[in-house]
Amino acid sequence: MWTTPKTNWQVNEIVDAGDMNAIGDNLVALKAPPSAQYIQSAADYTTTSTSFVDVDATNMAHTITTTGGDVLIGCILPMTNSLNVVNAYFDVTVDGVRMGGTDGLVVQTVPTALHAYVVSFMLFKTGLAAGSHTFKLQWKVNSGTGRIYSGSSATALTIAQFLVREVS
């Protein structure tokens, strides 16, 4: 548990057990900040949705209890589409509200259906009050079937990852 550090020490002030424990607790909190990640390698995700939908409402969704700091959000998504020259759009919801605009945070044009493309992005969510917050990865396409490779590859190298971590 993070405690706001005491910064008004006075000359000759006695350090007690509570002060030392607060410092110790803060070191523990810094070593293991609120974070969550999920790596999908068991089955691909697909969508034909032209409106933003959860990639995986259970696993690509993280709830962490923050201490009021910024949260780093990141994902790595090998993907393609069944059609050539179409777009896939990605966004993240925080407590049910999408961070991006009409077309989300990131757009990836898939030039050909034959090749996979890696969508990856990181961003800070600032201004969050201390407390429990839920982050969900969302996506949509403008045509065809978008596919996030996360299990279909024989090489088992294609995984999808979504993580959040309080960093300040």
Next chain:
Amino acid sequence: MIDLIIARQTINSDALDAELRSALAEKVLGISSNGANVTVHLDDTATEADLLQAESLVIAHDPAQLTPRQQRIETRRDQLDTDRDANTVPLNLDDYLLQLPLIRRLAQKIAWLEREIRDLRDL
């Protein structure tokens, strides 16, 4: 948005999406899958009858049934495989030695293009 979740492992996403849109038109926003379930995304105007129809379409869906576009792609691939099998030996320019200069020049061009394609395909 209404999400209708149905246990279904294997689908032909393009085909099922087309089936649903054909039946329910603009009430269908799309479908998603994760290898275990199919989620049909419907707009808020979808009725109980629409949900039942969507569910029955997902259950009855045959992933082996291709869309017209998928059929065209498969036909094109089959034709290409056939053509490749029939053209495994590179063009022999000696066969054109007695032809007119223009034909010989054309054969040289085709032989060059063959080599370029083999290089691109790492053959």
